[in-house]
Amino acid sequence: MNSVGLLRTLVGFDTTSRESNLQLIEFVRDYLAGFDVPCELIYNAERSKANLFASIGPAEQPGIVLSGHTDVVPVDGQPWTVAPFELSEHDGKLFGRGTADMKGYIACVLALVPALVAAELRMPVHIALSYDEEVGCLGVRSLLAELEQRPVKPLLCIIGEPTELKPVLGHKGKLAMRCDVHGHPCHSAYAPLGVNAIEYAAELIGELGRIGQQLKAPEHHDARFDPPYSTVQTGVISGGKALNIVPADCRFDFEIRALPSQDPTQVAQQLQAYAEQQVLPRMRAVSEHSAIRFSELSAYPGLATDAQSQAAELIAAFCGSREYGTVAFGTEGGLFDAAGIPTVVCGPGSMDQGHKPDEFVSRAQLDACDAMLQRMLASIRA
Template sequence: MQSRALLERLISFPTVSRDSNLALIEFVRGYLAEFGIEAELIESDDGRKANLWATIGPEHVAGVVLSGHTDVVPVDGQDWSVEPFEMSERDGRLYGRGACDMKGYLACVLAAVPKFLEAPLSRPIHLAFSYDEEVGCLGVRSLIEALERRPVKPIACIIGEPTELRPVLGHKGKLGVRCRVHGAACHSAYAPRGVNAIEYAAKLIQRLGEIQTRLAAPERRDERFDPPFSTVQTGVIEGGNALNIVPAECRFDWEVRALPGFDPREVEEELKRYADDELVPAMRAVAERTSIEFEPLQAYPGLGTDADSPVARLIQTLTGRSDFGTVPYGTEGGLFDQAGVPTVVCGPGCMDQGHKPDEFIEIQQLEACDAMFERLARHLAS
């Protein structure tokens, strides 16, 4: 099947992260079986989802991983002019949820299977299709754990997030944290007798702002990124019941988008020290049963591949481009790289279309990705 026809089939599976991806995975497994390729499934704990791993070519030689996620973001509340889970075409564009992010890449990978088989390959090509990328790069972790137990580790991984086929060597990592402030309620007429959870949360958020100022200092910048520094922001806050009650509870969610080489846990540790050393003692001076708690939400590492590395030279050969770039969003690439598999990000489509109503990919981009995989087959056969 051509990449366009395969994309139509992949879009038809509504693999929103909250739902199962098994129907899509079984389709892919059946498609590969038609070529005599056996696929291994690594299921989630509840059995509702699965990663897929398949190898084309020699088993006991270090090869190249083509990796992408099968889940997509929801369409709820978005104003689509076309059916989101039925592919449609208009003006050289193919529309549908996931067309760009990132079923277009998966379709090109699958369409290239016959070319990979004909090569013949001196090094294997591994297909790694994951779940739950959109909710924190969760599903791929069990696939990588299984990969680390194998006797031969791949020499390269290409993550097919939409970059318009521009080679991307870097992206920021992320740490998401929920903070819960447990204060003490009282009538607001006697406010000093209570512990205002919202006000203490505000002190913590102000400290995050101070940390952000330090992270934006010139000596901590990397101009390859936009913005060129690690960022801290509070995205959700909730607390209080009524204006005449000193609020006993407040919680807020905050995140760090960290440059490669900066550990975002440093921010969390500083905030915890501030809470433990200064805020909690002041709270307990008024009411003993008060506290501040931190709960992890999500985390994944950044990616910072060297421009002189073999994987960077490989993607330059495949794309004919040396204008290496970075992206502001996260990918599963940092996890592969952390596991010792050198990684780049390069795929068809533009992330400007991702997560939006009427998501699309240009047919020209699919064709260019097909050509890239033809070059990969020739390169690994030579």
Template sequence: MSRSRELLASLISFDTTSRESNLKLIEFVTDYLTQFKVPYELIFNDEKSKANLFATLGPSDCQGIVLSGHTDVVPVDGQHWSTDPFQLTEKEGRLYGRGTADMKGYIACVLAAVPGFLAAPLRMPIHIALSYDEEIGCLGVRSLINELEKRTPKPQLCLIGEPTTLQPVVGHKGKLSMRCDVHGAACHSAYAPEGVNAIEYAADLITQLGRIARDLRDARLCDARFDPPFSTVQTGIVHGGEAINIVPADCYFDYEIRALPTQDPREINQQLEQYAEQRLLPNMRAVNAASSINFSELSSYPGLLTDTRSVAAQLIAQICQSDDFTTVAFGTEGGLYDAIGIPTLICGPGSIEQAHKPDEYISIQQLADCDRMLEHLTLTLRA
């Protein structure tokens, strides 16, 4: 416990907000692994300002288990903290700091378990995978996933330590974030019919999104394992217009689709694109031929739904000492691992209820329980 706590204090001290570099934290981890002669590799972004880390403990010629976590955190801007968000603070059995729950607490426990993993010894490898830019669309891990896809043998399973209060999670929804740019034609508002009002056409599209969202609530499309049990669509940003007396030529809006793992969010989005193409553009271009509606993807990640009867799920149940499988509403990098044939579950210390909030914390008990879970993993994989 003292080792996990010390490591968490160090990890919290690095400001790895997604807009910042994570290299100082990665350097700290590589120095730590080097003490134990653990081999690792770094996969950098194009600018060499961020890196994924992949380390292997134990034999490398057989399938193993990936312990995966992201190093980036969300901003503290505009939040009112009662403690320094980048200094670990203990109060009443809780450890406060940005990333304590999401998800440096898990990373600290994994690093603290390294001496025990090495002393076991292990009959199959344990891989430590640390990524960047998860909080802005699971972007950084993709280069690591590309490398793993080429390797033989691939890991047997991946355990992602997002905060689930250490309850094993087998599924979450996928997400597609989109931007719609509507270009019309400006004119003086006194002659409004001579222009193409981009805001009004954008509003029509947003209304159509609402209709699509209502259709997705059809009981035949629902899955009671998820909350809410249907795919959702919502508009988060709208921007357009210059002045009240100018018919606006441009407007854009950003929206997201969170789809059940059995549904393709791009097929849902296609409904809106067809509506724009078939219903709105002809009317717009009848007034001004240069009018347009363009869609562009902002970010996406796949959903996850691992069979609870699978070998991977049963092994995680053994490690967690619980087969009370559930799903979560938030997304993870899990669907990306699963997409290349690495069955994935999610289980980590802390609660998502504390994530992204001011005075984020993890309970000392949860940190200790995660240490014990990793001890069970060591016993399970002992040669």
């Protein structure tokens, strides 16, 4: 089966992060079994989702990991003009949820399997598929925990997120946080007797914005990124019951997208210190039961692979380009790198189409990805 045929099958599985990915994983397991390639499934605690890891070639040698996530973002509320979980084609574009992000890459990897099996390889090729990347790079962590225990570490991991097949060596890290503000309710006619959780939450959000402005200072810039500085933003807020009740509770979620050289926890700690030193005392002056609580929702590290590294040299050879880039969005690459596996990001399609209605990848991009993987195969033949 070629890449387009495999993509058609993969798109047909609704692997939105809130759903199970097991149908897709079991399809891949059976597909690999057809070529006598065994694989391991690493399940979540509920056994409703699984990572997959398979190896082809001499296991005692350091090899190359071809890695992709199987989950996709929701289509709810988006104005699709085609069926999102059926592959359709128009003007050389292949439409469907996940075609760009990132089932197109997975399809190309699977299409390479027959050639990998038939070749005599001097190093192994590993196929790694994960779950729940879109909700915080959650699933891949258990897969990496397994790999870290093995005596031979891979030489390179290629994360196939859509980069239009341009080699990417860096991306920002992310820390997502929640802040719960608990005040004291009362009738709005006596507002000074209450502790308005929404107003104090708004003060914290304002301070977060000021911290964000500090991060824009030129001395914090890294020109390789767009934008060239770490960013913060509040994305969700809720609170209050009625206009005539001083609200007792307010909750907001915020995120820090940090340059690889910067620690996003410092932003969270700065906001928490402001809350404890400047805001909470004023709240407790009215009600001693007032509270501000911070909790982590998700986090993953940034990626900063050295342009002079062997990993960079390899991906340049496979892509035919040394024009290394960076991306603002995150990937599982930072986690692979933290596990001691040098990592680059390179895959078909563009994130300009990812997460949007009528998502697509072009046939030309799939063909180019197939060619890149063939060049990789040629370079590792015995």
